[in-house]
Amino acid sequence: MPIRVKVINVSKNFGNVVALRNVSLEVRKGDVFFIIGSSGSGKSTLLRCINRLENVTSGEIWVEDDLVTGPKANIRKIREETGMVFQSFNLFPHLTVLDNITLAPRIVKKVDKYEAEDVARSLLKRVGLLDKERAYSEQLSGGQQQRVAIARALAMNPKVMLFDEPTSALDPEMTKEVLDVMRDLADEGMTMIVVSHEMGFAKAAATKVVYMDNAEIIEMGTPEQIFDNPQKERTQRFLKNVLKS
Amino acid sequence: MAKIEEKQSKQKIEITDGVLIPARDDSSIFSAWRISFYGAIAALVVLPFLSPEPYSHVLKFIIGFDENWRFDIGNSGLVKTFEVTVLSIFFALFIGLLVGLGRISRISFINRLCTVYVEVIRGIPLLVQLFYIYYALAKFVKIMDISAAVIAMAICYGAYIGEIFRAGIQSIPKGQMEAALALGMSRSQAIYRIILPQTIKVVLPPIGNEFIALLKDSSLVSILAVSDLLRRGREYASTSFYYFETYTMVAIIYLILTLFFSRLVAIMEERMKINANQS
Numbered sequence: 381m382p383i384r385v386k387v388i389n390v391s392k393n394f395g396n397v398v399a400l401r402n403v404s405l406e407v408r409k410g411d412v413f414f415i416i417g418s419s420g421s422g423k424s425t426l427l428r429c430i431n432r433l434e435n436v437t438s439g440e441i442w443v444e445d446d447l448v449t450g451p452k453a454n455i456r457k458i459r460e461e462t463g464m465v466f467q468s469f470n471l472f473p474h475l476t477v478l479d480n481i482t483l484a485p486r487i488v489k490k491v492d493k494y495e496a497e498d499v500a501r502s503l504l505k506r507v508g509l510l511d512k513e514r515a516y517s518e519q520l521s522g523g524q525q526q527r528v529a530i531a532r533a534l535a536m537n538p539k540v541m542l543f544d545e546p547t548s549a550l551d552p553e554m555t556k557e558v559l560d561v562m563r564d565l566a567d568e569g570m571t572m573i574v575v576s577h578e579m580g581f582a583k584a585a586a587t588k589v590v591y592m593d594n595a596e597i598i599e600m601g602t603p604e605q606i607f608d609n610p611q612k613e614r615t616q617r618f619l620k621n622v623l624k625s
Numbered sequence: 626m627a628k629i630e631e632k633q634s635k636q637k638i639e640i641t642d643g644v645l646i647p648a649r650d651d652s653s654i655f656s657a658w659r660i661s662f663y664g665a666i667a668a669l670v671v672l673p674f675l676s677p678e679p680y681s682h683v684l685k686f687i688i689g690f691d692e693n694w695r696f697d698i699g700n701s702g703l704v705k706t707f708e709v710t711v712l713s714i715f716f717a718l719f720i721g722l723l724v725g726l727g728r729i730s731r732i733s734f735i736n737r738l739c740t741v742y743v744e745v746i747r748g749i750p751l752l753v754q755l756f757y758i759y760y761a762l763a764k765f766v767k768i769m770d771i772s773a774a775v776i777a778m779a780i781c782y783g784a785y786i787g788e789i790f791r792a793g794i795q796s797i798p799k800g801q802m803e804a805a806l807a808l809g810m811s812r813s814q815a816i817y818r819i820i821l822p823q824t825i826k827v828v829l830p831p832i833g834n835e836f837i838a839l840l841k842d843s844s845l846v847s848i849l850a851v852s853d854l855l856r857r858g859r860e861y862a863s864t865s866f867y868y869f870e871t872y873t874m875v876a877i878i879y880l881i882l883t884l885f886f887s888r889l890v891a892i893m894e895e896r897m898k899i900n901a902n903q904s
Contacts, residue, residue: 433807484809
């Protein structure tokens with residue numbers, strides 16, 4: 381399978397704090413790539429470097445043939461191709477659900493209004509919220525908001541979806557409805573990079589798992605390798621702690 | 626402008642014009658507002674009725690009625706005051722929006738320029754600015770009286786309103802900009818489509834306060850040969866020598882206007898609260 385995202389020796393410092401140290405990884409088309417690890421280990425920073433919401437300090441990131449980290453990078457094109465879903469949903473509160481989804485296709489990709497709305501409705505159907513197209517975000521539950529946010533990212537027809545702790549702000553019931561949507565996406569072959577604490581979901585849906593600690597990648601492998609047979613002592617300790625609770 | 630910033634901290638110390646905005650749920654201020662407002666209206670009606678000479682004449686003169694109670698717009702201090710206030714707030718909003726955007730600009734030159742503008746203007750009294758534009762600059766360019774008044778007020782209030790816009794923009798959660806950028810929008814698209822529409826809601830009440838403050842400060846332009854309410858009063862008093870009576874009427878008219886617009890701002894705030902809860 382062709383490589384979709386390639387991270388080469390990336391380091392990132394915030395002042396004196398090291399957020400990423402020599403991180404390298406490859407994400408192939410169709411991968412469901414999970415990044416796990418405790419808070420503050422650099423997982424979200426890595427994700428945010430991929431669509432350049434953060435600039436790397438050194439190293440290279442490629443999204444297909446585009447160098448994200450280069451000075452001449454076409455950042456907007458890269459962002460069009462990488463959909464992002466945030467922990468806090470970040471729906472636009474002054475717009476309806478439908479407008480949330482159609483705005484970017486219309487003003488960034490210049491898609492015709494009716495065409496954008498057709499696409500939006502089919503996406504809303506996919507996430508089970510077709511009846512909410514006229515609603516505003518504050519009328520929706522957290523799980524519904526996150527599903528709309530996923531539909532909004534999908535409307536740009538991205539090649540990679542980045543999920544930054546998509547269920548961390550949700551209670552278990554709503555978590556399930558969001559994970560179901562993500563599961564469907566994975567089954568349809570979407571390339572996904574997911575930062576998450578949902579170990580059960582990672583076990584079931586991931587094609588590859590990376591464990592990060594203290595700004596570094598400690599261990600990388602298939603879910604079976606990481607969850608059932610971790611090699612590194614630090615990985616074993618982390619999994620013991622999270623799976624116990 | 627102080628209001629937005631104070632929302633974040635729990636302790637609220639309000640000392641600006643916003644302090645006496647009469648909201649319905651604040652009964653002590655609301656009843657104080659009613660006493661003042663209806664009291665002022667009663668005084669405005671009763672005084673000319675009891676003693677037409679000079680109260681009725683003062684009123685006619687400053688509001689702009691001739692002897693036969695025909696309205697003469699050219700001699701109306703009331704219309705002039707509104708003209709100066711509305712024109713000034715219009716240009717001040719325009720300047721304020723530009724300055725507010727400049728204050729959050731990433732281009733350091735623009736950012737610095739706007740910050741210096743705000744610092745300089747806020748450090749000079751409005752009356753001095755009026756003198757400066759009308760008299761001092763007359764050395765180079767002669768600016769007509771009402772234009773000078775509007776320019777000075779707009780430049781001055783533009784600085785304050787700029788700070789309101791800046792605070793309003795910065796009060797929008799960071800995630801909104803990030804979500805817009807992540808969808809491929811440019812920074813200016815994100816500001817225009819996502820950030821500013823949300824900012825308007827936040828800044829409307831403090832801008833209402835600035836409007837009221839500007840209405841009051843517009844009395845300063847009477848020194849520039851602009852025939853506003855206060856100037857008309859001065860003209861009447863200096864020929865008739867009814868100083869007490871004239872300035873009493875002037876004060877009452879300003880009071881009624883200010884109280885009226887305070888309540889209007891409060892109603893606007895209440896409406897927006899209801900809208901925010903409904904939608």
